[in-house]
Amino acid sequence: MSNSTPPRALTIAGTDSGGGAGVHADCRTFFACGVHATTAVTAVTVQNSVGVSGFHEIPPEVVAAQIEAVVTDIGVTAAKTGMLASAAIIDAIADTCDKVGIGRDHTIPFVVDPVSASMHGDQLLHDNALAGLKNRLFPRASLVTPNLDEVRLLTGIDVTSRDMMLDAAKAMFDFGPQWVLIKAGHLRSDPECVDILYDGVAVIELPGPRFDVKDTHGSGDTLASSITSALAKGATMPSAVEFGKRFITKAVQNAYPLGAGVGPVSNFWRLSDDRF
Ligand SMILES: Nc1ncnc2c1ncn2[C@@H]1O[C@H](COP(=O)(O)OP(=O)(O)OP(=O)(O)O)[C@@H](O)[C@H]1O
Numbered sequence: 528m529s530n531s532t533p534p535r536a537l538t539i540a541g542t543d544s545g546g547g548a549g550v551h552a553d554c555r556t557f558f559a560c561g562v563h564a565t566t567a568v569t570a571v572t573v574q575n576s577v578g579v580s581g582f583h584e585i586p587p588e589v590v591a592a593q594i595e596a597v598v599t600d601i602g603v604t605a606a607k608t609g610m611l612a613s614a615a616i617i618d619a620i621a622d623t624c625d626k627v628g629i630g631r632d633h634t635i636p637f638v639v640d641p642v643s644a645s646m647h648g649d650q651l652l653h654d655n656a657l658a659g660l661k662n663r664l665f666p667r668a669s670l671v672t673p674n675l676d677e678v679r680l681l682t683g684i685d686v687t688s689r690d691m692m693l694d695a696a697k698a699m700f701d702f703g704p705q706w707v708l709i710k711a712g713h714l715r716s717d718p719e720c721v722d723i724l725y726d727g728v729a730v731i732e733l734p735g736p737r738f739d740v741k742d743t744h745g746s747g748d749t750l751a752s753s754i755t756s757a758l759a760k761g762a763t764m765p766s767a768v769e770f771g772k773r774f775i776t777k778a779v780q781n782a783y784p785l786g787a788g789v790g791p792v793s794n795f796w797r798l799s800d801d802r803f
Pocket residue numbers: 548644645646673674675710711712713720721722735736737738739740743744745746747748750772775776779
């Protein structure tokens with residue numbers, strides 16, 4: 528008997544020693560979605576529930592080598608980015624994506640989550656790397672998934688209402704991705720959490736409840752990696768994002784306290800049987 532190879536997804540991101548966000552959140556989301564997880568680590572963060580106290584960057588050529596090793600042997604059916612740290616790492620990723628066929632003009636869908644800071648406000652991307660995100664990664668992206676702080680940083684638009692999210696989506700679309708997802712998590716004045724998906728023509732609202740929880744560490748990563756999982760299985764972008772929104776809503780609802788600070792969103796609800 529031989530079993531078949533499952534869909535494979537690649538995360539290009541930083542580690543979180545506290546296990547809440549980054550590569551850790553991505554791998555367990557891929558697993559929960561039935562997708563084999565592969566990784567290209569960009570940075571090792573020193574992190575727990577109260578914040579990020581430092582990080583060590585991986586040399587750009589080692590990031591590139593991880594991507595190439597995975598794609599040329601294992602093959603991936605979708606890829607995503609998280610924390611990228613520096614302009615040099617972004618350049619190495621863009622060059623390697625072209626070489627191995629990741630991105631909107633190739634066969635492997637590419638989700639770019641423009642992570643700039645942790646939810647505690649600790650910087651995860653050097654200021655001089657924003658241009659690299661805009662010029663080198665967004666034009667290659669099948670989907671970009673900014674939160675409202677990243678929208679402000681990248682476009683100068685300060686979204687204070689649901690209506691303004693479309694302005695943000697249009698400004699992000701001008702950077703050249705195929706689709707844009709504007710996340711509403713930070714729009715705390717809104718009693719719901721309605722994300723907006725846009726491709727230059729269609730505007731698709733992703734409605735969802737807003738839970739009154741403090742433990743939302745890793746929500747952005749978990750959303751982007753659940754979308755990537757659905758893309759890895761061959762879903763269209765709208766249905767992958769609808770799946771991701773359902774997934775993250777459950778994960779936020781099941782978030783748990785951890786340490787003295789902010790706990791992570793949870794995938795434990797996906798486990799069908801907890802008896803050993
Ligand atoms: N309190 C909440 N209740 C329900 N859904 C939420 C809540 N907070 C965030 N979400 C959802 O989680 C997803 C991530 O949104 P958010 O804007 O928090 O991203 P982020 O800031 O990148 O996350 P991170 O905390 O990982 O930095 C979105 O789909 C958003 O609608």
